[in-house]
Amino acid sequence: MAQSEVRGEAPAVEDTKSLAPKNSDAPARSGRHGGRGGGGRRTGGPKTERPRRRRRVLRWSATVLAVVILGTAGAGYLYYQHLNSNIQKGKRANGDDSKAHRTRPNAAGQTPLNILLIGSDSRNSKENLKLGGSRDHVGDPPLGDVQMLIHLSADRKSAAMVSIPRDTRVDIPECTDPKTDHVYPATNDIINVSLARGGAGCTLLTWENLTGVYIDHWMTIDFAGVVRMADAIGGVEVCVNQNVWDHSTPRQRGGSGLKLTKGPHQVKGEQALQWLRTRHAWGSDLMRARAQHMYLNSMVRTLKQQNVFTDTGRLMDLADAATKSLKVSEEIGTVKKLYDLGMEMKSVPTDRITSLTMPNIPDPNDPDNHVVPDADKAAKLWQMLQDDVPLDKNGGESGPKKDTGKDEPAKKPSLDASRLGVLVQNATRTGTEAPVQQRASAIGQVLVQKGYARAQADTSGSLAEDKTVVRYPSADLEGDAQAVAKALGIPMSSVKKSTDVSGVTVVVGADWRSGSSYPKQSQPKAGDLPEGTDAVNASDKGDCMNVYGPYQW
Known part of the structure; x- marks a missing residue:
């Protein structure tokens, strides 16, 4: 009986032994069997009660630990759900009239990522009205006063932030309001x-049609969102070369209220919003x-210095502020997707980030x-953005080479050239130049001479396209479109499938205003930016704003 009871307690003895220090085996055994004085011979209650009590203690401790772990996990899940519920989402595109196409993958199969960031001037909340001023616009649809394309290269080693000024006159395509179904x-x-x-x-x-760059996602932020984000970051350094006060003057009403002395300053909250809104x-x-x-470049440097992605408390504050402040296109409308996006942006070195503005000139109709x-x-x-050419010169020769698709074999045409109907459109009009008269007819005649007897000009009106393209509606006409492009000397990369056409269509763009053969196009090189972009590298810490005379104090 005694042996049976001792064997029955063995698991408890081994469990407890495993918890004791290695140099305390003997005292542990003595204590388990009732201490000195032959306690090992007894088989009654005292011998078995203590191990059972310890097993109950261990079992209770394990239960408490499990509850704590599950409770923590539950709290994390609830917080994750809270963040997800903060996020407002919308359709990526509110229409079908897009002439943009995705950039071809590079040799490693990677593609660039393009995100459109839009700053809204909405006054349709008490918070925004308090921060934004005029009550005259309460109830009005918001305007997109800040518009910036964030471009991440395919290899995620460089990035760009490209702005278009809010007062740029452009062609805006037909769009449908997703809330009311009203068609504009x-x-x-x-x-x-x-x-x-x-x-x-x-x-x-509108951006896609202007630039030809495929845009994957959009994000919008309003006045209140800027304030929340600025507070969560804890301040961003900006700099002015003179004392500045952006206020109403006899000649110019309005102003952001920004008031700073000469030199660098940490701005956050409402002052950060004032900085971003200052114009006069x-x-x-x-x-x-x-x-x-300047603000965004400094913010990037600040976040990298703070190492916020490994600081749980800071990351949670930022996550809460971001999910409350941003409205995003539905494909990135979860915390995980936004976090993954942030990690991709974080990987880009500061000296590989370029900020710039679209080259522009005064509008002839309202200069x-x-x-x-x-x-x-x-x-x-x-x-450069379409071809994923870096806008900086700091990348050297590292990274996979791009696959431009030039060596891709052409598809076989489905029809003989003489039987194929080809429409030629005149899209040589630009914001500053009138269309070239009879341009579609001239290129149509070139095609007739090359055997395309059924080529004809579209006389319905002139269009505006920066680049010449050949469009086709369905896969069975791809080879025919490629053959037309080859006959005119147009590169295969400019042959695009499109639902906007019913047959093979040559769109003669502003890059081909004269001549019967498509002009050879030089390939842009890394950092070879056009003039007029006012480019700034994110690693430049010495950048300061000059203040216009009437607003110096």
């Missing part, structure tokens, strides 16, 4: 009104874009208030 017809207007014609998805389409004190809307780039793209220079910038 295509128009020509300044770019900031695109947000009021169907939301961020309409602004995205910098002298123009173009200089406001430069001040915004005092509006601008239009500087056609050739803007086209070069868009080409």
